[in-house]
Amino acid sequence: MKVAVAKEIEVGERRIALVPDIVARLVKQGLNICVESGAGNGAFFSDSDYEAAGATIIADTAELWGDSDVILKVAPPTPEEIDRLHEGQTLIGFLNPLGDPERIQKLAQRRVTALSMELIPRTSRAQSMDALSSQAGVAGYKAVLIAASALPKFFPMLTTAAGTIRPAKVFVVGAGVAGLQAIATSRRLGAVVEAFDIRPAVKEEVQSLGAKFVEVELEEDTVASGGYAKEISDRSKQKTQEAITNSVAQADAVITTAQVPGKRAPIIVTDAMISQMRPGSVVVDLAAEQGGNCEGTEAGGNVVRHGVTLMGPVNLPASMPVHSSQMYAKNLSTLLQYLVKDNALTLDLEDDIPDSVCVTLGGDIRNSRVREALGVTSPA
Missing domain, CATH: 3.40.50.720 (NAD(P)-binding Rossmann-like Domain)
Incomplete structure (x- = not known):
């Protein structure tokens, strides 16, 4: 399974979804991690740091997005980034689903599986995945x-x-x-x-x-x-x-x-x-x-x-990108490891964690509050 770490393009966003230490752990567990060239510069992590951790550095943005099974981000995707996604891909990051439901609708139209880090349930079992809390701190x-x-x-x-x-x-x-x-x-x-x-x-x-x-x-x-x-x-x-x-x-x-x-x-x-x-x-x-x-x-x-x-x-967390990225990367990698079985992302929707974070799947909008904001009466 190929997991891509995209470069953040939002103005002022200096965080990155995975830091080198976390990349090294994921690589040892069998994941193929690709990092967009320059993605870590804002948080003072160089391409060579990621290469040393076992990641592949990809300079071409279209190639990174097009060839990956899972895309990891911090900030919600822009319309241009959504257009790069294709059916069957999984996007994980902050998506602001309740604040910008139209974005979720566009992701559903692309038939992308979108997992929102804002929707991690506040339970002891999911505490280590709680990115909202880590960034709020x-x-x-x-x-x-x-x-x-x-x-x-x-x-x-x-x-x-x-x-x-x-x-x-x-x-x-x-x-x-x-x-x-x-x-x-x-x-x-x-x-x-x-x-x-x-x-x-x-x-x-x-x-x-x-x-x-x-x-x-x-x-x-x-x-x-x-x-x-x-x-x-x-x-x-x-x-x-x-x-x-x-x-x-x-x-x-x-x-x-x-x-x-x-x-x-x-x-x-x-x-x-x-x-x-x-x-x-x-x-x-x-x-x-x-x-x-x-x-x-x-x-x-x-x-x-x-x-x-x-x-x-x-966006105060972006002003402290080193530790913000470290904490977010830990949250994100814990969720990723929880969902990956036999080197493939598996969503057991009977489990409250994947059920909560999964906002789009197979063209459906799964979150009822997002559907209500959009005036959609059914998941489709």
Whole structure:
């Protein structure tokens, strides 16, 4: 079975689907790994590194895509890349199936088997394949560094000859993987941290990291399948905003991470809240690509409102491509090894892992939420 690692062509995407160490393991297990020439440059892995690991370097993009059984990617395929795929091939990577269902429809029309890394089930059995979590951890870490760099204050408490400098106050909205990493990183830098999440079950995790948990009682279920936060009613949103207003006002840096798969991110930090923050404060909105948790955030840009800098970074994992690629490669290779039997990719759709990740098969769109978004009533 020939497995191809494609070069990422999305602007700013520096990650690669497999790193040399992982390639070497897969080659020892009998897989034929081909890597597009220059694919690892953004993550500082050279063609010679991959050759030493046992991979074949292919310079011709059409040849790489045309002759492979399985294509591995990081970013979702562009229309041009989809056109390179042919019937019977398997594509594995981030596909954004709920955010861009039309892409999935095009993959189905090409009769490609498409496996979406966003849809790995959140179970202990699949934990080592969970690419969303591994990449979210990178984003949470980097968000704190961005905030610390932009904030015109120290993060830690300092005792100096000129007096004692009080530590910065950080407020983290959303205590998923990104939020928990943001809490931990802020604490390591010496900040005083508060955090909020609509899921009461994460309170102990927040407190275990040394942060104060801001509580609010909501009269509805706040947890979706897999442990993710679910979209809540307008009344609950208003109650949430009221509960965190004071924490936002007192914070030097606010980091927001709340997202709902396939939908616009909920507005949590309003313009009225921002107006109460001290001038020079910073908001880093990790939900910027989905519209933002903060009113006024611009994806990929910085905006100053009421003297507060609103930062909307996008694709933060790509800004740390070495470790991001290492973790993603481990997630991807674990899934690949799980699915490969006798040197062939085998999808047992009675198993929850392949059943969850497989979005297209034999021309069918298998994910019900994607079909609903497209107005398709049956898998075909």
